Amino acid sequence: MVVMKFGGTSVEDAAAMRNVIEIVRREWQASRQFGEGAPLVVTSACAGITNKLFALAELAASGKRTEAQDLLRSIKAHHDTLIHELLSSNTQALHRRLNELFDELSSIIKALDVIGELTPRLLDTIASNGELFSSLILADAMNESGIPTVWADARLILITDDNFGKAQPIQSLVDERAQAQLRPLLQSGRVVVTQGYIGSTVSGKTTTLGRGGSDYSASIFGAALGCKSIQIWTDVDGVMTSDPRIVPEAKRLKIMSFREAAELAYFGAKVLHPSTIRPAVQNNIPVYVLNSKRPHLEGTLITSSIKSFDGMVKSIAHKTGQVIINLTSTQMLDAYGFLYKVARIFADAQTPIDMISTSEVSISLTIGDTTRLAQLEKELSEIAEVDIERNVAIICVVGDNLRASPGVAGRIFSTLATAGINVKMISQGASEINIGFVVAESDAAKAVQALHREFFSKVSENAIFA
CATH class of the missing domain: 3.30.2130.10 (VC0802-like)
Structure with a gap:
């Protein structure tokens, strides 16, 4: 059983999602061949959507209701286009569910326009929708492509404290719920699609793990399920010797230690969320950083077992x-x-x-x-x-x-x-x-x-x- 996390650029449009589906299909087929549980898929919001949701919230709270509603319509149009290009039939239920979410956001915009105060709790509620949109669409597309898939709401499983905006998981509760709700589905051979970045308090209030928190979610789920590996699919070939936007000739690292990856993540490497490594280290679960645009590459393996090269x-x-x-x-x-x-x-x-x-x-x-x-x-x-x-x-x-x-x-x-x-x-x-x-x-x-x-x-x- 593996966790496969796909970042925003990996699900940004219909072509990207089709690519993801084929990557998941290969992993699902391998799990059937070896008699293992199906993969758990954790998805981010489509690229740029979370930023737009934050902007929408700020506009509404500052009295710019019309601009906020216009931005909401553009977000909806993006996902409507995605459905149109990705799915061929039976989209009524999906459109109905997405419309419910968009209607809720529209109501929040109206309320913010009146109240004029954007609390961290309300911002988490707004920001969580990006992952809900993308995961609902991806789950339906996977089912239509022939991969038996179940959509799961991460907020019912990933239970956190109430530090809105930077919530921390209550791992014992996550373990309990993941074992009860996710493991039976995965063991039955069905892929589960859920959301990164979001969770909820014990009382059911929506929380987020902080920007870029989908990686962290994948690691939390991987630890809760005792997975054999965690795959982080992004738009770069792996962990690089430096940021390729600054150093175009940067090289890919084939393997590195948990400690090295943790230092890099904390001090600015964009490939991983700084908290991602912690649950993996605690449970000795190897992490693979891979490129969804070039899935044939081996990426980077992050593990506890690595030969030492002093001074390198x-x-x-x-x-x-x-x-x-x-x-x-x-x-x-x-x-x-x-x-x-x-x-x-x-x-x-x-x-x-x-x-x-x-x-x-x-x-x-x-x-x-x-x-x-x-x-x-x-x-x-x-x-x-x-x-x-x-x-x-x-x-x-x-x-x-x-x-x-x-x-x-x-x-x-x-x-x-x-x-x-x-x-x-x-x-x-x-x-x-x-x-x-x-x-x-x-x-x-x-x-x-x-x-x-x-x-x-x-x-x-x-x-x-x-």
Whole structure:
């Protein structure tokens, strides 16, 4: 039994969905041949739809009801076209179900126009519709193509806390419901199509796992069902040595460890949601990153069992839109408890720290979520002098045992110096597989390109790189 997650570009139009159906068909046929349970298919919204739903919500809440309704009509037209091009008959029930969802959204727009307040809970309700639209259409198309398929509402299975917008699963409840509701269907040989990104509280209120959370959903379901593997189908060939939009010559990694993938995902690699790896690691389930546009490629295998190559750089990730917060205080000299005070302020503001570096009387740290930056600055200024540096980017070099490998750090920083790039902050000791640093956002692309030339220009195909 496997979980197959398809991203937005994999289901963006009729041609893409037909491609998905054939990929699923091969996996379903293999499951029948080997007497295994059918695959669980987890789908994202069609590419661009979630962004439109967010925009629709903002328009309605700001009193632009007509514009919001126009955008809703364009979303409906997209899915109507998809049905028309993908399905040949018996679409009445599908249109009726989708129309019910669109009518509900229209009513929410009217209510938002009156209330003028968009709460996280209401935003989750609106945003969840993208996955409902795409999964309903895909399930019907798979049935029409001859694959016995059942549509399942993820909100009845993926139970979360009530942290709307960034909900976390209650894994024990997910396990219980997945075993009761999904396993019997899959064991009977029927493919189940469900949604990524969305869940619900114990009381039934719709939640979302955060942007890009469909990967996370797939991993949660895979852990709950004890699947043999999790497949993440996207529009790139696998995990790359860098972002191919910045480095066109980036190479594909054939295999990497869970730890390496987790570092890359957290520090900006776009292929995986940062939380995806956690349930897979806890249950030792291998994850495959594959390209739905080129399904013949082997992609990237992420696993716990991998040969070590000390000092080998595997990939370079970057994350823009960061802020450095510099704190200076003599309270730190020969004292304890200061870091605790700082951490408590960030915890109370529900703001994660990405990177941190300390000296005798100062702390530098970075954050990506600036929602509560003003609050943080105010509270931190009560215990230290505060200096804020905006428009910076984190660069993350990931590889095998970098901390214990002489010369790697020297190559990194000499390459940056040669390129005329100033390093504003360094954080290396906390992880043996990651060297991280901060540069001006305007230098990020240049830094990534220079480092990629340094470490990968002479790399040929081998056991690690394609």
